[in-house]
Amino acid sequence: MDRQGDVIDPARAAAMLAILGRAQDIEAGAQMPPFFHQLYFWDARPTQELGRDGHPRTGIGLIPDMGLPRRMWAGGRLRFHAPLVSGVAAEKRSAVETTNRKSGRSGPLAFVTLRHEIWQAGALCVTEWQDLVYRQDPEKGQPRPALPNAPMGEEQATDVTFDTTMLFRYSALTFNGHRIHYDERYAREVEGYDGLVVHGPLLAQLLMLMAQDALGPLRGFSFRATAPLLHHETATLCRKGHALWVRGPDGRQCMQAEAEV
Structure with missing residues (x-):
């Protein structure tokens, strides 16, 4: 098991709120929004x-080669046991929970699930399972796979846009x-995308905040990336009850999620 310590710095949380266009009202002692633990515990290699993609090379740290x-962040699941407190x-x-290899329509695939536990003041605050997929x-x-269509009929919808500055600051x-x-x-010449890719965790973060604003404090949240969203595209964050999703401008589903309160 890998262990990392950090202080939940309110200034870093305020910077994230600025990126998201929200009030920067985080002070020492305040409860952190859900998923903000991703701002801490940097793996500064x-x-x-x-590796060539800018991530730490596999095989020399926690993740096997x-x-x-x-590499893609395919999705994840979170349990919120207690709120993290800023300034503490x-x-x-972290540990590798499972690894698996199989063949898909586009060739061999490898799956790695990491389990992260965030502890503060002797108490478990967050358990997160992070699903990674590796491919050729x-x-x-090569023909591209068909992308799923997003549902319609949402009861809440918010359009969001991204640009290179936002993606850089979030990175x-x-x-x-x-x-x-x-x-x-x-992104275009090596990994075959039609532009810069919006971070999956950034989309998940926006959906979590939408869910919490509408439903109240979250006990759990799960999400799965289903199609890439590019930096020049406008997306729609959608919610119907506890179900959430991200719809691309052409109607494709880029992410699906479920909130638990």
Whole structure:
């Protein structure tokens, strides 16, 4: 098990609220919004320990080398046991829960599930399961898989836009070096996207805040990325009851989620 300590700095939380366009009313002693633990416990590896994509190389840290170059955050599940408090030291305990390999329509796939526990003042505050998928580079001319259509009939909808500055600031604040979020040439020429990719956790964060604003404090939240959203696209955050999703401008579903209160 890997252990990291950090102080839940209110200034970092205020910076995230600024990125999200929310009031920066976080002070020491305040309860943190859900999922804000992602701003802390940076894995600051030396440059020589990074892979071509800007992430820490697999096989030298917690994540084993699965032999495939492309990494994606496929989804996750969270349990909120108690709110984190800003200005107080905390510890993150991480372990690999499962690894698996299988063949998909686009070739071999590898799946890694990490379990993170966030502890503060001797109490477990958050348990998070992070699902990662690794795959081959796309072949030129290879047909793209059909993307799922997003549901309609939501009771709440909010349009959101992204730009390169927002993606860069979010990457910096979460210490996410993945080049698909800020290096457009790499995203297009190496990983085969049509532009910069909006972070899956950023979309999940927006959905969590939408759910909490509408339903009250969250006990749990699960999400799954189903299609990439690009930085030049307008997306719609949707909610119907406890179900949430992100709809792209062409009607595709980019993420689906479920809130528990």
